Amino acid sequence: MKIAYIFTTLAKTGGTERIISQKASYYADIFGYDVTIINCFQRDQDANHYPISKKIKQINLGIPYFSQYRYKYPKRFWVKWQVNKQLNNSIRQYVQKVDSDILIGISYFKADVVSTVKCRAKKIIECHEAKQFTHSNFKRKRTLLTYLFLNYRRFSYFRTIEHNADAIITLTDGDKTQWKHSKYIDVIPNFSTMPVTKYSDCTYKRIIAVGRLEWEKGYERLIKIWKLVVCKHPDWQLDIFGEGKLKTDLGNRINEDKIKNINLNGVTHDISKEYATSSICVVTSRFEGFSLVILEAMKHALPCIAFDCPYGPRSIIDDGCNGFLVEDGNIGIFAEKLCRLIEDEELRLKFSKSAKEKALFFNPNSIMNEWKILLERINSNS
Numbered sequence: 001m002k003i004a005y006i007f008t009t010l011a012k013t014g015g016t017e018r019i020i021s022q023k024a025s026y027y028a029d030i031f032g033y034d035v036t037i038i039n040c041f042q043r044d045q046d047a048n049h050y051p052i053s054k055k056i057k058q059i060n061l062g063i064p065y066f067s068q069y070r071y072k073y074p075k076r077f078w079v080k081w082q083v084n085k086q087l088n089n090s091i092r093q094y095v096q097k098v099d100s101d102i103l104i105g106i107s108y109f110k111a112d113v114v115s116t117v118k119c120r121a122k123k124i125i126e127c128h129e130a131k132q133f134t135h136s137n138f139k140r141k142r143t144l145l146t147y148l149f150l151n152y153r154r155f156s157y158f159r160t161i162e163h164n165a166d167a168i169i170t171l172t173d174g175d176k177t178q179w180k181h182s183k184y185i186d187v188i189p190n191f192s193t194m195p196v197t198k199y200s201d202c203t204y205k206r207i208i209a210v211g212r213l214e215w216e217k218g219y220e221r222l223i224k225i226w227k228l229v230v231c232k233h234p235d236w237q238l239d240i241f242g243e244g245k246l247k248t249d250l251g252n253r254i255n256e257d258k259i260k261n262i263n264l265n266g267v268t269h270d271i272s273k274e275y276a277t278s279s280i281c282v283v284t285s286r287f288e289g290f291s292l293v294i295l296e297a298m299k300h301a302l303p304c305i306a307f308d309c310p311y312g313p314r315s316i317i318d319d320g321c322n323g324f325l326v327e328d329g330n331i332g333i334f335a336e337k338l339c340r341l342i343e344d345e346e347l348r349l350k351f352s353k354s355a356k357e358k359a360l361f362f363n364p365n366s367i368m369n370e371w372k373i374l375l376e377r378i379n380s381n382s
Contacts, residue, residue: 009041125169131170188370213247222238247264271296275296288312290312290315294306304323
């Protein structure tokens with residue numbers, strides 16, 4: 001079977017980039033599929049951040065999509081139109097050239113083009129973030145006219161996908177309910193291939209948070225939580241691992257409020273070691289497609305506390321069994337739950353055992369076998 005992915009770039013770090021690299025490699029190495037990844041923004045000189053199978057064919061289009069931001073309006077509109085036209089034409093051209101049996105797109109990137117391109121391939125759209133937050137422009141204030149225009153464009157984008165894609169695959173049951181008009185929809189969660197050489201014994205007086213320092217990860221909420229917790233437990237520390245646009249702002253907030261025992265550590269090349277030397281993992285995201293951080297933490301026997309945001313944490317954390325789910329945005333309750341786990345070592349150890357067991361459900365072999373069944377069924381319906 002020939003499979004082609006349409007993607008942005010494999011030259012940056014991120015959960016989607018990592019899982020696409022792993023899945024594509026599994027298709028090529030284990031199932032023996034002929035796999036091509038078409039990266040729209042990546043140039044040939046840009047190295048992949050995560051390793052991929054040598055059997056995979058990689059095509060880097062190097063479209064200068066972000067060149068539009070060098071210009072002010074109204075010229076930016078013109079440049080954006082030109083670049084988009086080049087991008088859409090290139091996608092169509094290379095899809096025809098590769099001539100795959102299955103064409104896979106990502107929900108937030110050109111999925112409308114992928115699902116309507118003229119070719120013999122069956123089209124599958126993978127959703128790596130909740131639909132309600134995809135292209136939602138939730139961070140910026142807009143005029144009413146702009147808001148209405150963007151909402152209509154977003155509606156048209158999803159309508160095109162639902163009417164034309166042969167299958168839409170979400171990561172959680174919650175997100176599945178948002179796609180009401182698709183031809184076929186199913187849920188297949190992500191997995192983690194991270195090797196574990198050491199499990200946490202949950203005796204370290206350290207809490208860990210991992211992820212990009214961006215608005216959607218809610219780190220300013222975590223800082224507020226920690227400010228309440230560290231006053232009661234000054235012998236514990238919070239270590240945050242990740243890079244992003246908000247690093248300076250978060251650092252300034254920590255310094256201005258004189259919050260103790262909190263560190264912004266940047267990216268580490270051995271996150272497994274950091275999980276294993278922590279006792280609790282915290283996730284304060286505003287939304288998650290599927291939280292690989294929670295899964296990775298649980299693989300290391302770490303209990304987790306997360307806001308019950310759409311939709312990832314609920315699909316992994318069993319509240320009161322292997323961690324805590326907290327009402328989204330409730331800083332006080334989150335701090336209380338964190339203090340409870342800090343103070344109750346017996347509960348931590350109980351959650352730790354359950355977390356390790358829950359992680360086994362997200363076995364790469366079983367999840368990839370679900371993908372194999374799906375792909376071969378869809379391909380056989382050609």
